Amino acid sequence: MKYFEAIGKYFLMILEVFRRPTKWSIMKTLILKEIDDLIYGSLGIVIFISFFVGGVVAIQTALNTDSPLLPKYLVGFATRQSVILEFAPTFISIIMAGKIGSYITSSIGTMRVTEQIDALEVMGINALNYLVFPKIVALLLYPFVISISMYLGILGGWTASVLGGFNTSTQFIEGLQIDFKPYHVFYAFSKTFIFAFILATIPSYHGFYMQGGALEVGKASTTSFVWTSVVIIIINYILTQMLLG
Amino acid sequence: MIVVENLHKYFDGEPILKGISTSFEKGKTNLVIGQSGSGKTVFLKSLLGLFTPEEGNIIYNGETYSEMDDSQKRDLRQKMGMVFQGSALFDSMTVEENVMFPLRMFTNDPISEMQERVDFVLNRVNLTDAHHKFPSEISGGMQKRVAIARAIVNKPQYLFCDEPNSGLDPKTAIVIDNLVQEITREYDITTIINTHDMNSVMEIGEKIIFLKDGYKAWEGSNKEIFKTDNEAVTNFVYSSELFKKVRQMYIEERN
Numbered sequence: 486m487k488y489f490e491a492i493g494k495y496f497l498m499i500l501e502v503f504r505r506p507t508k509w510s511i512m513k514t515l516i517l518k519e520i521d522d523l524i525y526g527s528l529g530i531v532i533f534i535s536f537f538v539g540g541v542v543a544i545q546t547a548l549n550t551d552s553p554l555l556p557k558y559l560v561g562f563a564t565r566q567s568v569i570l571e572f573a574p575t576f577i578s579i580i581m582a583g584k585i586g587s588y589i590t591s592s593i594g595t596m597r598v599t600e601q602i603d604a605l606e607v608m609g610i611n612a613l614n615y616l617v618f619p620k621i622v623a624l625l626l627y628p629f630v631i632s633i634s635m636y637l638g639i640l641g642g643w644t645a646s647v648l649g650g651f652n653t654s655t656q657f658i659e660g661l662q663i664d665f666k667p668y669h670v671f672y673a674f675s676k677t678f679i680f681a682f683i684l685a686t687i688p689s690y691h692g693f694y695m696q697g698g699a700l701e702v703g704k705a706s707t708t709s710f711v712w713t714s715v716v717i718i719i720i721n722y723i724l725t726q727m728l729l730g
Numbered sequence: 731m732i733v734v735e736n737l738h739k740y741f742d743g744e745p746i747l748k749g750i751s752t753s754f755e756k757g758k759t760n761l762v763i764g765q766s767g768s769g770k771t772v773f774l775k776s777l778l779g780l781f782t783p784e785e786g787n788i789i790y791n792g793e794t795y796s797e798m799d800d801s802q803k804r805d806l807r808q809k810m811g812m813v814f815q816g817s818a819l820f821d822s823m824t825v826e827e828n829v830m831f832p833l834r835m836f837t838n839d840p841i842s843e844m845q846e847r848v849d850f851v852l853n854r855v856n857l858t859d860a861h862h863k864f865p866s867e868i869s870g871g872m873q874k875r876v877a878i879a880r881a882i883v884n885k886p887q888y889l890f891c892d893e894p895n896s897g898l899d900p901k902t903a904i905v906i907d908n909l910v911q912e913i914t915r916e917y918d919i920t921t922i923i924n925t926h927d928m929n930s931v932m933e934i935g936e937k938i939i940f941l942k943d944g945y946k947a948w949e950g951s952n953k954e955i956f957k958t959d960n961e962a963v964t965n966f967v968y969s970s971e972l973f974k975k976v977r978q979m980y981i982e983e984r985n
Binding site: 518601 | 778779780803804812815816818820822832834835836890
């Protein structure tokens with residue numbers, strides 16, 4: 486019952502986010518600040534993780550498919566499929582649920598604890614629009630982060646594969662090109678847009694409606710990470726079934 | 731002027747405010763006092779519209795809050811200034827940006843005019859060299875003054891202060907009290923202050939409401955509070971030895 490109540494409250498929050506918009510001159514500044522915090526601030530960790538995980542995927546594939554009956558280009562093919570279909574859109578999103586999700590929950594939660602949200606409401610400002618809408622707009626650029634992750638994941642795979650002596654560069658690139666379906670990229674970016682919306686709204690919900698003090702801010706951040714990850718995984722399953730099944 | 735009629739507020743079925751009726755006049759510093767847990771903050775937040783009372787009416791200059799539509803409520807809120815207990819300044823903004831925030835949000839004035847107004851109110855609260863500092867870089871007393879400046883920058887008709895002296899040293903507390911009283915008279919606004927600071931009660935309490943367990947137990951002025959025989963008030967106000975002696979001296983002088 487408690488979960489149904491929370492789901493209902495979440496959707497009511499979404500409706501409120503799009504009502505009574507904040508003045509554009511202020512909203513513009515907020516959106517740019519959120520792009521800096523949520524998108525630009527995430528690039529470092531995404532670049533680092535993507536490159537090395539792409540490398541590991543290539544090495545694991547090479548080590549587990551060393552039969553002479555299997556073509557050498559398989560390493561490039563498997564790396565491409567793993568990175569584009571799942572690693573970049575889904576697993577980077579789960580990592581982002583930890584990084585930007587906990588940042589969103591703790592920053593909004595701290596505003597709640599220190600009565601800054603009350604201050605906005607007393608002034609007659611729609612606090613949900615003021616706080617959450619810029620995050621949703623900023624995360625429309627999230628597919629850009631994911632495209633960088635895809636590129637660097639594959640580059641990491643190529644580097645590990647060629648430098649590790651598992652493949653030649655030509656064999657790896659042949660694997661990348663073989664049986665390429667542009668629809669898979671469409672599928673990956675469709676998921677990414679939905680995950681971006683989840684990443685902006687679920688942590689905001691946990692921060693906005695938290696009650697208590699500093700300890701509760703920490704608890705809300707943890708709960709927010711758990712629920713954002715769970716929802717991403719469930720939505721990933723549903724979308725994969727719908728779009729590829 | 732604000733009139734409160736039979737205000738009731740419940741949380742999880744438990745009554746917090748139990749039929750409070752009173753009025754707050756314009757140009758006066760009205761104090762709401764009472765022990766922690768007596769319902770002061772809930773009362774103030776109900777007046778601000780942050781809590782919706784289950785029963786009763788709050789009437790602002792003849793207009794009942796519960797009968798207003800959303801846009802009227804928004805207009806009313808723009809006429810309110812609030813100083814929160816912890817100041818509630820926006821961490822990510824400088825002092826100047828905090829004070830300018832209501833102007834940027836609700837007016838279309840040119841930036842030079844906004845800047846002029848911000849300089850004026852910061853000067854009014856005796857803060858002339860903190861414009862570009864962040865709230866974390868200034869003292870608690872300065873934060874309170876910034877909060878007052880932000881509350882009055884848009885020329886409000888109603889000023890609410892939730893324990894403006896909490897966490898301040900006695901000297902700074904008096905400065906804040908005097909500042910609020912001066913501003914109330916200067917701008918002829920309705921000011922309501924939640925406090926349990928007895929110095930504030932004695933110094934600036936032109937009208938005092940005493941809350942006990944969600945009821946209004948007493949109402950009067952700082953002059954009348956010396957004379958009252960209301961046991962709840964005397965137990966609260968004269969709980970310290972110092973104030974007991976002050977009262978004793980007053981009674982002896984009177985006799």
